[in-house]
Amino acid sequence: xxxxxxxxxxFLERTTSSFVDAMEHAFYAERTARVDGLLQRIDPRVKxxxxxxxxxxxxxxxxxxxxLGLFAIAVVxxxxxxxxxxxxxxxxxxxxxxxxxxxxxxAPFVTPGKVVYHLPWLGWSVTAQGLTSAGYLVLRxxxxxxxxxxxxxxxxxxxxxxxxxxxxxxxxLVTILGMxxxxxxxxxxxxxxxxxxxxxxxxxxLTASERRRVAASSAGVLMSKTFDLSNDVYEAMLSRGxxxxxxxxxxxxxxxxxxxxxxxxxxxxxxxxxxxx
Amino acid sequence: MHIPDGYLSPATCxxxxxxxxxxxxxxxxxxxxxxxxxxxxxxxxxxxxSFVIMMFNVPIPGGTTAHPLGVGIASIVLxxxxxxxxxxxxxxxxxxxxxxxxxxxxGANCFNMAIVGSLVAWLxxxxxxxxxxxxxxxxxxxxxxxGYLAINCAALCAAVELGLQPHFFKSATGxxxxxxxxLGITVPAIMIGHLTFAGLAELxxxxxxxxYLQRANPALLRFTAPxxxxxxxEGQPAATSGWRATKxxxxxxxxxxxxxxxxxxxxxxxxxxxxxHDFSNAAARQKIAQVSRNVAPPAAAPSGLERLATVWTAPxxxxxxxxxxxxxxxYILSAMFGIGAIILLSILGDWIAHKVRPGPSRAxxxxxxx
Numbered sequence: 001x002x003x004x005x006x007x008x009x010x011f012l013e014r015t016t017s018s019f020v021d022a023m024e025h026a027f028y029a030e031r032t033a034r035v036d037g038l039l040q041r042i043d044p045r046v047k048x049x050x051x052x053x054x055x056x057x058x059x060x061x062x063x064x065x066x067x068l069g070l071f072a073i074a075v076v077x078x079x080x081x082x083x084x085x086x087x088x089x090x091x092x093x094x095x096x097x098x099x100x101x102x103x104x105x106x107a108p109f110v111t112p113g114k115v116v117y118h119l120p121w122l123g124w125s126v127t128a129q130g131l132t133s134a135g136y137l138v139l140r141x142x143x144x145x146x147x148x149x150x151x152x153x154x155x156x157x158x159x160x161x162x163x164x165x166x167x168x169x170x171x172x173l174v175t176i177l178g179m180x181x182x183x184x185x186x187x188x189x190x191x192x193x194x195x196x197x198x199x200x201x202x203x204x205x206l207t208a209s210e211r212r213r214v215a216a217s218s219a220g221v222l223m224s225k226t227f228d229l230s231n232d233v234y235e236a237m238l239s240r241g242x243x244x245x246x247x248x249x250x251x252x253x254x255x256x257x258x259x260x261x262x263x264x265x266x267x268x269x270x271x272x273x274x275x276x277x
Numbered sequence: 278m279h280i281p282d283g284y285l286s287p288a289t290c291x292x293x294x295x296x297x298x299x300x301x302x303x304x305x306x307x308x309x310x311x312x313x314x315x316x317x318x319x320x321x322x323x324x325x326x327s328f329v330i331m332m333f334n335v336p337i338p339g340g341t342t343a344h345p346l347g348v349g350i351a352s353i354v355l356x357x358x359x360x361x362x363x364x365x366x367x368x369x370x371x372x373x374x375x376x377x378x379x380x381x382x383x384g385a386n387c388f389n390m391a392i393v394g395s396l397v398a399w400l401x402x403x404x405x406x407x408x409x410x411x412x413x414x415x416x417x418x419x420x421x422x423x424g425y426l427a428i429n430c431a432a433l434c435a436a437v438e439l440g441l442q443p444h445f446f447k448s449a450t451g452x453x454x455x456x457x458x459x460l461g462i463t464v465p466a467i468m469i470g471h472l473t474f475a476g477l478a479e480l481x482x483x484x485x486x487x488x489y490l491q492r493a494n495p496a497l498l499r500f501t502a503p504x505x506x507x508x509x510x511e512g513q514p515a516a517t518s519g520w521r522a523t524k525x526x527x528x529x530x531x532x533x534x535x536x537x538x539x540x541x542x543x544x545x546x547x548x549x550x551x552x553x554h555d556f557s558n559a560a561a562r563q564k565i566a567q568v569s570r571n572v573a574p575p576a577a578a579p580s581g582l583e584r585l586a587t588v589w590t591a592p593x594x595x596x597x598x599x600x601x602x603x604x605x606x607x608y609i610l611s612a613m614f615g616i617g618a619i620i621l622l623s624i625l626g627d628w629i630a631h632k633v634r635p636g637p638s639r640a641x642x643x644x645x646x647x
Contacts, residue, residue, distance in 0.1 A: 011334040011342045018332045025375060052380065059381045060287045062448060092376070100281065107457040111443075113450070132452035133443075140283030140455075148282070148373070148380055157374060172305070172317065173366075179321035180328070180366050181374070187325045191332075211336040216485020219330055219347075223354070223486060224494045230322035234315055244314040 011211060012199050019192040023185065028087070032153045037081030039154035043258040044163040050265030051151045057269055058143040061276025067139045070272055074146040081154050092145050100141045104134035157181055162248060171246045183229065191222055278346075278428075278435050278471070279371065279386055282379030284456045285438060286446045293438070294384030300392045301365065304358040312359070320359060324366035327351055331367070335478040343474040348394035348431070349402075349424025349483035354490075356501050357399040364391035389434040398427035398483075399501070410506045411498050412491045417484050424483025425476045432471035436464045 033040060039047060058070045078088060113129030151160065161178050165171070198214065206214065285293075309316050330347035337343055351360040365387045371377040378386045405419035440460030443453035456463070490497050495507060 011336045014334040014342065015332065018334070019329075022332065022375065029374075055282060055380055056287060059283055059290070059379075062454060096281075100283075104457065107453075110462065111453065111457055113452065129450060129452035130457070132448065132450070133454070133457040136452070136454055137283060137457060141281050144282030144379060144381070145376055149376055152374055152376070160373065170305070172309075175317055176321045176324065176362070176366055177369060179317060180324040181370060183322050184325040184328055184370065187322070187329045191329050208336060212481050212485065215333060215335045216482055217489045219333060219350075219482055220486045220489030220493065222329065223326060223350070223490070224497065226322050226326040227497060230315075230319045233318040233322060237318060238314070242314065244316075246317070 010206075011215065012195050012202075016192055016195045016199070019188050019195070022188060023192075025091075026157075026185065029153050030156065032083060033156045035082045037083070037154065039077060039081040039150060041257060042261045043252050043254050044155050044159035045166045045252060046254065046258045046262045046265070047151060047155060048160060048163040049166060050262060050269075051147050053265050053269035054272070055144050055147050057272035057276055058147065059140060061140075061272060063276045064135065064139065066272050066276035067136075067143055070268075071139065071143040071146065073268060074143060074150060077150055078146070081150065083150065083153050087153075088146065088149065092149050093142060096142050096145050097138070100138050104137045107131075107134040107137070159252075162252070165248065171248050174248060175246045179233075183233070186229070187222065187226060190225055191218070194218055194221065278390060278432055278467075278475070279368075279378030280382040280389075280435060280439070282381050284379070284442070285382050285385055286442060286455050287381065288446075289438060289442070289455075290381045290384060293382075293388050297365075297384045297388045297392060300361060300388075304361040307358040308362055319355075320362050320366065323351065323355060323359075324363040324370075327363055327367040328370060330482070331371070333482070335481050337474060337477040337481060343478035345424075345475075345478045345482040346390055346394065346428055346431070347482065348390060349398040349420060349427050349479055350486045352395040352398040352427070353402050353420055353423065353483070353487065353501055354497055357395045360395040360399070361391050364395060385435070385438055389431040389438070393434050394427040394431040397430045398423040401426050403501070406502065406505075408504055411495045411502060412507075416491070416498070416502075417488045420487035421480045421484030424479040428479040429468070429471050429476055432467050432475070433464070436460075436467040439463045439467075 042050075054070055054073065058067055061067050061070075078085070108126045108130035109124050111127050111130030111133055113127035115125040116128045116131070117126040118124070119126065155163075158178060158181075161174050161181075164174050164177070195218065198218070308320070312319060327347045330350070331344055333345060334342040335345050348360065348364055351363055355363060368378060368386050368391060369383065372380055372383050372386070400423075402419045402423035405422055406413075406416045409415040437460065439456040440458065440463035442455040443457055443459050446454045448454055458466070487498065499505075499507070
């Protein structure tokens with residue numbers, strides 16, 4: 001399809017780089033979860049419930065001050081947990097601004113309401129209601145995303161999953177989530193290897209229809225591999241005595257710091273709900 | 278299409294968690310009964326596969342790439358209920374671990390993509406594929422169409438959810454509190470992207486994987502097509518069927534979809550498509566005369582036209598369903614429904630023709646089987 005510039009990345013390169021990004025994200029999260037910080041020290045169940053208790057009022061509040069306050073709390077928690085601001089800036093703040101910011105951009109012009117400003121030359125009118133609305137959207141998304149990232153960056157994923165039992169998620173689902181995460185990296189790795197080996201054997205450009213066929217066939221091969229893998233896993237589970245029942249070890253202990261943090265989360269959450277009515 | 282936190286009001290989020298919950302419950306019960314001890318390993322590994330598929334950059338006609346959702350192929354291989362579980366699991370990990378899609382909006386995302394997507398893909402695939410052989414090219418078309426419609430239905434759900442926000446949730450001054458755009462903006466903005474790029478990516482992936490599996494691993498397609506005849510000699514019939522055989526059809530469909538919005542630019546009315554009212558309207562009369570080599574139309578509407586005008590009221594009068602207030606959006610929606618209906622009809626006609634008079638290829642396939 002058209003002339004390809006030599007510097008332009010093809011779909012093979014782009015797909016491989018998104019695989020690598022996902023793996024990097026996971027390795028980084030594992031590293032920060034081991035650092036000795038405030039959030040890393042508290043019980044995963046407290047952390048899960050506490051962070052969700054802050055995300056919900058951030059999504060519900062009718063007041064800028066409350067959402068800003070929750071954002072400030074998220075920033076303080078990040079600092080106390082040694083999560084680098086550079087990473088937050090790159091992965092959350094700028095990423096959200098690029099996506100949601102662009103979506104919110106036309107809102108001041110298309111939302112009906114009181115006109116506060118006319119754009120010179122273009123003559124478009126900016127409404128107060130539109131500005132408020134765009135502000136709410138961006139601020140809410142930034143705050144909720146920062147809080148969620150904090151949970152993941154300070155907790156090993158297996159602990160997040162076990163903590164889900166507090167929310168009465170059935171043990172079967174928690175096991176499925178845990179195993180999915182475990183095999184995710186295996187499937188990612190084999191997809192990555194497939195694309196890498198394909199790339200290493202290519203000396204020219206593929207035509208458009210060849211590229212589509214490569215993408216679909218790779219997905220098909222990956223699917224066949226996935227089924228073989230699930231059979232192997234199943235047999236391995238059976239040979240170790242699996243009979244369809246799932247039990248999860250619950251080794252968490254709630255200490256004094258956990259109670260303190262739980263009450264702090266509850267207090268902030270209730271205050272945010274009340275102030276942001 | 279992954280809706281992040283903050284775009285939907287907590288009330289909408291709660292309602293959609295509530296809507297998704299019974300589907301999850303039924304899916305878990307049905308899958309457990311069917312797979313029993315196989316449930317955990319199969320769903321887990323398949324969820325991991327779905328997650329990876331969402332990272333594929335699929336080249337689509339026109340030189341760009343787009344990410345597929347993989348809901349079509351999941352539904353075709355696993356059946357709709359297991360697909361709901363696998364996709365929901367993948368979406369959960371995306372939301373919690375990778376921050377793709379919100380936590381409060383997870384119910385909405387699972388409803389749109391996992392539940393609506395799986396059910397639509399499965400229904401379309403079953404309806405179009407019928408009882409055709411596992412390696413029949415009709416299955417490729419059915420799969421591609423199922424994937425295309427599934428992702429578009431999911432996108433339409435997301436667009437409606439987002440578009441309803443400013444109608445219901447406003448601050449005291451009238452500023453929208455959540456997603457700011459009304460239905461008239463969200464539906465076209467989201468649907469145009471999905472009817473073209475994302476839809477095509479899904480179409481290519483779903484049809485392509487089925488075509489590949491027909492050649493390489495037809496057993497995987499057995500599960501949702503229990504009665505379908507298997508190839509006697511693997512690879513033999515598939516060589517002539519599959520993706521390639523249906524190429525002209527897809528070219529035509531793609532062209533139609535791209536050209537459909539052009540109708541918006543064409544002004545005026547097509548010759549002969551006048552309504553009863555046009556005959557009594559002075560301006561319309563003048564236009565009719567102008568395009569009819571200055572032959573003046575009759576003074577009153579022809580009595581036959583008048584009588585027949587009330588016999589049939591179209592579901593989408595003037596290409597705009599009555600519940601849609603934007604003409605442009607209505608036109609695009611109508612085009613989508615129209616193309617879908619045409620494809621279904623042509624496939625149905627093809628099927629009937631085969632039933633009545635078995636073609637040479639089908640007859641030879643039968644003798645091979647026996």
